[in-house]
Amino acid sequence: MATINEMIAGKMPDEVGLFSASIATFVEEAMALAGFSDKVENDLSVLEKSLVADIVAEALIMPSMSHYKKAIKKAEGDQAGSVEFLDNKLDWLKMMKTILSESIATKKAKLLTSLNDTGVPMIFVS
Secondary structure, three states: OOOHHHHHHHHOHHHHHHOHHHHHHHHHHHHHHOOOOOOOHHHOOHHHHHHHHHHHHHHHHHHHHHHHHHHHHHHHHHOHHHHHHHHHHHHHHHHHHHHHHHHHHHHHHHHHHHHHOOOOOOOOOO
């Protein structure tokens, strides 16, 4: 079974490299936001790990955008060719924000449904 860090790296490989020193902090915060602060990673289901990974990946977007915007300002004076790459990276991050927000909402709904599903069909009696 994949780890949370592997799932994050699958979603945001470049950004994990940029912020590798603080990924553990992002994971801890995401586990609390998801309501799993009382669990350890090995006790989480794949869906729960994936939710935490999505929350971390979404949290990495803002510092990544800041990093790339600073790089654009620097590159505009030195190497105009790298500016286009960085602009594409910012567009990609904006797209990922939307995708991750939708994924988080879907996974939260699935987890909530699984918690509320007793497995017994509802019968209405009149």
